[in-house]
Amino acid sequence: DTAVSQTPKYLVTQMGNDKSIKCEQNLGHDTMYWYKQDSKKFLKIMFSYNNKELIINETVPNRFSPKSPDKAHLNLHINSLELGDSAVYFCASSRGGGGAGIQYFGAGTRLSVL
Amino acid sequence: GENVEQHPSTLSVQEGDSAVIKCTYSDSASNYFPWYKQELGKRPQLIIDIRSNVGEKKDQRIAVTLNKTAKHFSLHITETQPEDSAVYFCAPYSGGGADGLTFGKGTHLIIQP
Numbered sequence: 001d002t003a004v005s006q007t008p009k010y011l012v013t014q015m016g017n018d019k020s021i022k023c024e025q026n027l028g029h030d031t032m033y034w035y036k037q038d039s040k041k042f043l044k045i046m047f048s049y050n051n052k053e054l055i056i057n058e059t060v061p062n063r064f065s066p067k068s069p070d071k072a073h074l075n076l077h078i079n080s081l082e083l084g085d086s087a088v089y090f091c092a093s094s095r096g097g098g099g100a101g102i103q104y105f106g107a108g109t110r111l112s113v114l
Numbered sequence: 115g116e117n118v119e120q121h122p123s124t125l126s127v128q129e130g131d132s133a134v135i136k137c138t139y140s141d142s143a144s145n146y147f148p149w150y151k152q153e154l155g156k157r158p159q160l161i162i163d164i165r166s167n168v169g170e171k172k173d174q175r176i177a178v179t180l181n182k183t184a185k186h187f188s189l190h191i192t193e194t195q196p197e198d199s200a201v202y203f204c205a206p207y208s209g210g211g212a213d214g215l216t217f218g219k220g221t222h223l224i225i226q227p
Contacts, residue, residue, distance in 0.1 A: 033214045041201055041222075043158065045214035055213045090157065092214075102148075103215065105157040 120218030137204030
């Protein structure tokens, strides 16, 4: 079974649309993350979330919002999509915070904004 | 926040030779030093990590060395093989609580046959 799964794998949409990417982990981890990887392969943290707090990277536009219906899910909502949002978005999870050990990544969602 | 520099950005080595990638960081409070490997079109995966109380760690052909005084750590791959071709990221960690990793810009390792 896939440890961290995200859907869809590919997402093509028009500028101005609103879209969501779903993420689920079956590892029993208490912390989940969203990362953005741009065309130059730079991998940047967007959000981290456990049941106590949401930490937001200050560079992330407020058009992006994570939503966690329960401990195993952290979905990413994006409003008013822009061309610059085109990237691969990775969900990840870990037991404990960033320095606690291994982060397990999902397979990524390639978002193309036309 | 942590400033992370990774060198080189691209490294081409002959199959069977060794490869070394260096990562420098700014935050002296950093205490966890992982390396992730990302093959083309795949997800990043942890390959080795080290904590600040250890100077070196080895796992078969890969090793990580840490110099806390100079604030850098390095990934060493010996007897390189075609499947080592990938992008490698360092991600020194200094925060506490539920925050993510600050990745270096990546090193594209190319193994020449």
